[in-house]
Amino acid sequence: MLNRFLSFLKFSIISFLLVLTLQAQEIPQQTPLQLPNLSGYPVVLDKDTLFNIYNGIGPFSAEKRASEISLGLKDLVENDSLNVDSLKLEMQNGMALIRNKKIIIMTVTPADTLSNAKSLEILSNEYYELIKEKVKSTKNVYSQKTIIEKIIYIGIFFAAFIFLMWINRLVFPKIYTGLEKLEGKVFKSFSIKQFEILKGTDLIDLATIVMKGLRLFITLAAIYSLLVFIVTNLPWTRHWYIQPILRGILLFIFVTVVASVLVKGVNVSYRYFTIKYRSWKGTLIKSFKVKSVELLSADKAVDMLDFITKIVRIFLWLIVGYFYITLVFSFFEFSRTWASQLINYILNPLNKVVMSIINFLPDLFFIIVILAVFNYLIKFVKYFFSEIEKENIKLPGFHVDWVPSTYKIVRFLIIVLAIIIIFPYLPGSDSEAFKGVSVFLGILFSLGSTSAISNIVAGTVLTYMRPFRLGDRVKIADTVGDVVEKTLLVTRVRTTKNVEISIPNSMVLGSHIVNYSTAALEMGLVLHTTVTIGYDVPWKQVHELLISAALETDNISKTPAPFVLQTSLDDFYVSYELNAYTDQPGIMARTYSMLHSKIQDKFNEGGVEIMSPHYGAMRDGNQTTIPADYLPKEYQAPSFRLFGLDLFGNKNNDNK
Numbered sequence: 001m002l003n004r005f006l007s008f009l010k011f012s013i014i015s016f017l018l019v020l021t022l023q024a025q026e027i028p029q030q031t032p033l034q035l036p037n038l039s040g041y042p043v044v045l046d047k048d049t050l051f052n053i054y055n056g057i058g059p060f061s062a063e064k065r066a067s068e069i070s071l072g073l074k075d076l077v078e079n080d081s082l083n084v085d086s087l088k089l090e091m092q093n094g095m096a097l098i099r100n101k102k103i104i105i106m107t108v109t110p111a112d113t114l115s116n117a118k119s120l121e122i123l124s125n126e127y128y129e130l131i132k133e134k135v136k137s138t139k140n141v142y143s144q145k146t147i148i149e150k151i152i153y154i155g156i157f158f159a160a161f162i163f164l165m166w167i168n169r170l171v172f173p174k175i176y177t178g179l180e181k182l183e184g185k186v187f188k189s190f191s192i193k194q195f196e197i198l199k200g201t202d203l204i205d206l207a208t209i210v211m212k213g214l215r216l217f218i219t220l221a222a223i224y225s226l227l228v229f230i231v232t233n234l235p236w237t238r239h240w241y242i243q244p245i246l247r248g249i250l251l252f253i254f255v256t257v258v259a260s261v262l263v264k265g266v267n268v269s270y271r272y273f274t275i276k277y278r279s280w281k282g283t284l285i286k287s288f289k290v291k292s293v294e295l296l297s298a299d300k301a302v303d304m305l306d307f308i309t310k311i312v313r314i315f316l317w318l319i320v321g322y323f324y325i326t327l328v329f330s331f332f333e334f335s336r337t338w339a340s341q342l343i344n345y346i347l348n349p350l351n352k353v354v355m356s357i358i359n360f361l362p363d364l365f366f367i368i369v370i371l372a373v374f375n376y377l378i379k380f381v382k383y384f385f386s387e388i389e390k391e392n393i394k395l396p397g398f399h400v401d402w403v404p405s406t407y408k409i410v411r412f413l414i415i416v417l418a419i420i421i422i423f424p425y426l427p428g429s430d431s432e433a434f435k436g437v438s439v440f441l442g443i444l445f446s447l448g449s450t451s452a453i454s455n456i457v458a459g460t461v462l463t464y465m466r467p468f469r470l471g472d473r474v475k476i477a478d479t480v481g482d483v484v485e486k487t488l489l490v491t492r493v494r495t496t497k498n499v500e501i502s503i504p505n506s507m508v509l510g511s512h513i514v515n516y517s518t519a520a521l522e523m524g525l526v527l528h529t530t531v532t533i534g535y536d537v538p539w540k541q542v543h544e545l546l547i548s549a550a551l552e553t554d555n556i557s558k559t560p561a562p563f564v565l566q567t568s569l570d571d572f573y574v575s576y577e578l579n580a581y582t583d584q585p586g587i588m589a590r591t592y593s594m595l596h597s598k599i600q601d602k603f604n605e606g607g608v609e610i611m612s613p614h615y616g617a618m619r620d621g622n623q624t625t626i627p628a629d630y631l632p633k634e635y636q637a638p639s640f641r642l643f644g645l646d647l648f649g650n651k652n653n654d655n656k
Helices: 002-025 062-078 110-116 120-141 144-181 200-233 243-280 298-330 336-389 400-425 432-448 450-465 505-510 539-551 585-605 651-655
Strands: 041-045 048-053 087-092 095-100 103-108 190-192 195-198 288-290 293-296 473-476 479-486 490-495 500-504 513-515 525-534 563-569 573-582
Touching: 041 062, 041 120, 048 062, 048 120, 062 103, 062 120, 087 120, 095 120, 103 120, 110 120, 144 200, 200 243, 243 298, 293 298, 298 336, 336 400, 400 450, 450 479, 450 490, 450 500, 450 505, 473 490, 473 585, 479 500, 490 505, 500 505, 525 539, 525 585, 539 563, 539 573, 539 585, 573 585
Parallel strands: none
Antiparallel strands: 041 048, 087 095, 095 103, 190 195, 288 293, 473 479, 473 513, 479 490, 490 500, 525 573, 563 573
């Protein structure tokens, strides 16, 4: 206190000396004054700005001058013996002095008038009245009487707060109990076609949650009002700007509780409806049928509703989270701009999307028209080729089996033409990013589809070469079987062992293809097999046995008749090739098996040995290789003879 008094005394002495110096210099009134500094410094009392100082005096700058005036006013307020009426305004030597007895509080110079565009008398009077009024009001605020009154008011308000909290605690539990008693009267079950959607208890729980939220809001509002009243009525804290911060904190608590309740409610609702869907299956949720065709089963409908409910739950989570963050940011001054930015992050893309959709509508109508035209064009092409396949329309040189592949090629070309026409009207098609992605995809397609393109080309060539048709028995490389499918990429063959083999068309085109079915129906497929018979058997007998075996075999055609070719005369035997016609190449392996068994039976019945594979023996005195079932009962193997002599002395045989 003493230091502040000495500083004010020092300031008063310097101001007095400055006045004397200015008087001794006898400055003429016509001498223009220096322009004031435009950056003023505030004179502050009790955190309130009274006015600004723009000019300095002597060694005191404008900032130092404003600081010293503020410090002097503070000392005046803290001086309990001060009478506000002792403040005086005096005019001396062209300047105005505001003083308290002998202490000069402030000096107003002609230079100060330039910054305010007022005369010295008017400006000094305004400063004097401001200082006098502010000192008086500030001393009144910090007076003992005022402080006691404020404390009494705060006590009364606090008592009202306690009473409100007591009422709050007393009334709301009774409200909760009263809500439970209204079950079946006000809160009834909500049903659709006798199917209960919400029970009365569920509605009561919802109403109870709302009342608890109201209770929380009233409590937080009361706490906010109490704290604000205390802060604004105490003289030491009345300048605290805590209302926005306190309001933001309490609103943050309230919104957090509400958001958590909403998220919990969303989760409970999701579990509730998933259970309800299961209970409604077969009753409220039934299979969707058109005539006798079931388009959507009840199980699929329940799964679809579960999926939709899950998507709705995630969507509601996002909405609650977004609005929660936005509201929390808007409660505080430092983060209020974040909320607007967050809103812009969502609204700007949505606005762009909506405007892009609106601007795209003319092109969209054009694309729809083009798609409709090409759709009907494809239907017409399909109808045209179906008529060709039914042979209602005949084109010279165009085979029926070309229809599927030709239709696919024509449809592909039509689709490509439609894409070329539609492409410029797609949104973003002219952007650099779209072009870059198109080039990148084109490079990937060209690098990765070399084999696929070669197979497609080979498949197209095979289509029009017509080396086989569906169902034909073929041999492609080492694979023998029936053709079950032909595509532009692969040919699928099912072997006699029911193994399905997919052969790339490029491999099919590069391999030799044997078709057993091409001429089987018209001319017949020739099955052939070779047996070797010794020179001791007459060739006519062999021909008769082979032909009779062929004629008795199933699936062998009688006409043209089977025939035998003698293909070679070897060292120990003659090779006979049996050729027989069949019109069923699909069971060629089975026919071969039956033919071979018939040949064995016929040759055994005729007493002719089949010398295949090579069979070496000294014929005289050896047991025949004909099965015993085909030999006479009295048959005995002859003794071994050499040039007609019995080497073992078998007299019985000699006599015979």
